[in-house]
Amino acid sequence: MAKHTGFWMGLALACATALPALAQDAPTVDTVVATVNGEAITLGELIVMREKLPAQYQQIPDDALFKGLIEQAVQQLALEQSVTEGKTKRDELWLKTDARGYMAGKALQSVVTAGVTEEAIKAAYDEKYAKAPDTTEYSAAHILVDSEDKAKELKAKIDGGADFAELAKANSSDTGSAVNGGDLGWFGPGMMVKPFEDAVVALKPGEVSGPVKSDFGWHIIKLNETRVAAKPDLEAVRQELTEALQQKVIGDHIAKLTAEAKVEKPGEGLDPALLRDATLFDK
Template identity: 60%
Template sequence: MAIFARLMQGVALGAVCALGLAAPLAAQDATADTVVASVNGTDITLGHMIVLRASLPEQYQQLPDDALFNGILEQLIQQTALEQSVADAITKRDTLALENDRRGYLSGVALQDVVSAAITDEALQAAYDARFKDAAPQTEYNASHILVAEEARAIELKAEIDGGADFAELAIANSTDGAAAGGGSLGWFGLGMMVKPFEDAVVAMQPGEVVGPLQTQFGWHLVKLNETRIAEAPPLDALREELAAEIEQATVEAHVKGLTDAATITRPGIGIDPALLRDQTLLDK
């Protein structure tokens, strides 16, 4: 794409204007096989240009069609000339790389329609229902804490709280973590989001209760449970991309398995030393 970037930087207004001097081919007369240039007898078609344009990064997709046309055509002309310059010097390495590129591209083509057909609104709804329809209600917790380095200091602060001191004010003045500025508030969280000793304490508490000191790898905590709630399932739209990715993965795995199960596959390479993967000299033989 670096070649294309340099070409686009060099597309001058004069070149665009010159293109406009020729009578444009009517859209209804053009086909993918319409020849737009020829390099030593090798044709470059409108189809080649359309495919290349579709593969460009978004920043180039936004360029005006007339400027983009020139840049794409010049890139294809230069690539064709470069290709011809090494046509008689293709190495084994080059041939194998081209075979891998073709294999990779066509494998993507083979999956594209299968995946597109699988990701439907009905499939997304079914995946959503499977995840949440029979799921047990999940409790979420809203808690605050005061974190200090020494147990003795945590005990002193707990005595102050028991004596009526405000938890949030003590957190602002004493807690050593980032939640201190917010009065120690940790917001809402579900199971599995906090370290085990902290989570176990919160689950066993009643709203308004303060417990501690309890120790984690971060230090000594005083914990206040503010409130609890039953978490609602997120809307389908919030999970659409995630569910689509799951459907895609399952579809790809099933399709590939079906093809490979039905194929006649031999593996004569079993027993080859894996270290040979690093032997670049084999490509020169």
């Protein structure tokens, strides 16, 4: 019986000695990870340092990154402590503008989070694409020459039965399309210069235009066919819509804030060249 009692007492003692380790507080942003001359570096500082790293460095394994950030923080703090003359006016303004930029970014992030929702993205998609009127795409070919007379000559040959594609190969200065018989593929509104687009829109499939002048020269245009442009699905334009929404909610929010704020600009009349005068810090 004595042996059993000793066993249980030993187990209880072992558990008791283990309790302090189990009862230790979980790490927080205030947990000290290093000190330099008694000044603490905290876990929170390391987390922020990691967040500031370019994306490629954030992929470094945690154990290597943790050690590397501690060493970087130690070196930076040691260097900071080595500056004995204190903060200059320039130093204070650097820190002030950095802090202002950070807080402005934080404010905008909350605005974007609130304004760029899935519902807002879908609404923007419906407005721009799903509910938008159908648009027409065109398949056309052209022959580009340097004079109206040459264009008229080629048009007369086409009207007389000459093959458009062969004339394009032999005469068009647009060598990129000439090798394909002048074929330009499919294009939509706004993709061609206006005189060219206007001429294409006026044609019916199979028709050939008269000479059309643009900044590139003189064109003879053949419209092959038309089709209704396919509308992209949401995922194909999600990034485009998201970026447009971000710009809008940010612009609207900044406009509202500045309109409601009392803004005075007594320095607007200063010489803009003063921006380059760093000697002002020495005066």
